[in-house]
Amino acid sequence: MKSKNQSPINMKITILGLFILLFLSVISWSSYSSFKAENDDHPSDSSHLSIDEEIHSATACPSLPSTPTCTKTPxxxxxxxxxxxxxxxxxxxxxxxxxxxxxxxxxxxxxxxxxxxxxxxxxxxxxxxxxxxxxxxxxxxxxxxxxxxxxxxxxxxxxxxxxxxxxxxxxxxxxxxxxxxxxxxxxxxxxxxxxxxxxxxxxxxxxxxxxxxxxxxxxxxxxxxxxxxxxxxxxxxxxxxxxxxxxxxxxxxxxxxxxxxxxxxxxxxxxxxxxxxxxxxxxxxxxxxxxxxx
Missing domain, CATH: 3.40.50.150 (Vaccinia Virus protein VP39)
Incomplete structure (x- = not known):
């Protein structure tokens, strides 16, 4: 009888724990999504600089995007x-x-x-x-x-x-x-x-x-x-x-x-x-x- 009385209680505790974990996960995911959206809408100056440099490099030498200039052997x-x-x-x-x-x-x-x-x-x-x-x-x-x-x-x-x-x-x-x-x-x-x-x-x-x-x-x-x-x-x-x-x-x-x-x-x-x-x-x-x- 003792075991039968404790089983429903353990089940309730387990379900409550899973619910709490799920709730925390949802909150964490929402916070991450919001942060990412803000950064996408307002990128930092360093991000702008990096993108501009990549565009310039690609224009200067398409086959070598990481190279600032393209020097060809005469x-x-x-x-x-x-x-x-x-x-x-x-x-x-x-x-x-x-x-x-x-x-x-x-x-x-x-x-x-x-x-x-x-x-x-x-x-x-x-x-x-x-x-x-x-x-x-x-x-x-x-x-x-x-x-x-x-x-x-x-x-x-x-x-x-x-x-x-x-x-x-x-x-x-x-x-x-x-x-x-x-x-x-x-x-x-x-x-x-x-x-x-x-x-x-x-x-x-x-x-x-x-x-x-x-x-x-x-x-x-x-x-x-x-x-x-x-x-x-x-x-x-x-x-x-x-x-x-x-x-x-x-x-x-x-x-x-x-x-x-x-x-x-x-x-x-x-x-x-x-x-x-x-x-x-x-x-x-x-x-x-x-x-x-x-």
């Missing part, structure tokens, strides 16, 4: 990457030698860059000077045609050299004369070493960088780089103002060694890495009476 850079990744032919300069010119380009590019020579590294130089003007002067017509078929975007010109390596001693003696110490336009220079056969736009441009890595100079009947080195120095001195970085490659050879020291001047030599020398030559037009070499 076609010239992409082409250079593909070209060098898919070829076994590498530039003749070493990594350390290339790094010397690269440091200058990092500061000056986009700029005017004149290069004596057209080779397997030409696309690299043109790409490193992205947005600037890079011009190549080449002695071999057939080689120009070959490179143009493969890399038509490169600006190159054919140059004729009348000198020979075996004439180097004679030419350096003539270079000691007064006519070769006069700073001016190479087209009107009386110096035998001045090159006069370039297109006019080459002479009319103030070059920020000049690299002498041509013409051929490793045998007696080759043109040699005597004229190229002298003319590069003359162009640098003849610019209206500022400085020109001049690089000479293969300075382990006699002609490149002697002519660069004599006509680009050891006083302007700033760095030597491997077979590469780097000269910084200031304008001589702004300082009358300035010596050819410091």
């Amino acid at each position: 076609p010239s850079v992409a082409n250079a990457l593909v070209h060098y990744v898919t070829t076994n032919i590498t530039p003749q300069q070493t990594l350390k030698e290339i790094s010397v010119s690269l440091r200058v380009l990092e500061k000056k590019s986009p700029c005017n860059f004149l290069i004596f020579g057209l080779g397997h590294d030409s696309l690299m130089w043109d790409t490193l000077n992205h947005g600037g003007r890079t011009v190549f002067l080449e002695e071999e017509r057939l080689w120009i045609e070959h490179i143009r078929e493969e890399l038509p975007a490169l600006e190159s010109y054919h140059v004729t050299y009348e000198t020979r390596v075996r004439q180097a001693n004679e030419l350096i003696e003539s270079g000691m004369g007064d006519d070769c110490k006069v700073v001016g336009d190479p087209r009107i220079s009386k110096c035998q070493l001045a090159l006069k056969g370039f297109p006019d736009n080459i002479y009319d441009t103030e070059w920020d960088l000049i690299m002498v890595d041509a013409p051929t100079g490793y045998h007696d009947e080759a043109p040699g780089r005597m004229n190229a080195i002298y003319t590069a120095g003359l162009m640098a001195r003849n610019r209206e103002h500022g400085e020109t970085d001049v690089f000479v490659h293969d300075v382990d050879r006699v002609i490149e060694d002697k002519f660069s020291k004599f006509f680009l001047c050891e006083g302007y030599l700033t760095e030597e890495e491997g077979r590469l020398r780097h000269f910084i030559i200031p304008s001589h037009r702004t300082s009358s009476g300035k010596p050819f070499c410091p």
Whole structure:
């Protein structure tokens, strides 16, 4: 009898407890719904900022909504990457030698860059000077045609050299004369070493960088780089103002060694890495009476 009397009471307590829990649940849910509705109707300033940023990002670069701007690889850079990744032919300069010119380009590019020579590294130089003007002067017509078929975007010109390596001693003696110490336009220079056969736009441009890595100079009947080195120095001195970085490659050879020291001047030599020398030559037009070499 005792158990029978307690059973209805326990049942009532259980039902009352469930009712209370249900009532509390309803109240909690109502409060949450009301809070959510208020926030939906009146979002905070930070919510506005986040949404605006997402919209701006999506507009700037649809495929990358979390990126503030969409930067695309320039076609010239992409082409250079593909070209060098898919070829076994590498530039003749070493990594350390290339790094010397690269440091200058990092500061000056986009700029005017004149290069004596057209080779397997030409696309690299043109790409490193992205947005600037890079011009190549080449002695071999057939080689120009070959490179143009493969890399038509490169600006190159054919140059004729009348000198020979075996004439180097004679030419350096003539270079000691007064006519070769006069700073001016190479087209009107009386110096035998001045090159006069370039297109006019080459002479009319103030070059920020000049690299002498041509013409051929490793045998007696080759043109040699005597004229190229002298003319590069003359162009640098003849610019209206500022400085020109001049690089000479293969300075382990006699002609490149002697002519660069004599006509680009050891006083302007700033760095030597491997077979590469780097000269910084200031304008001589702004300082009358300035010596050819410091």
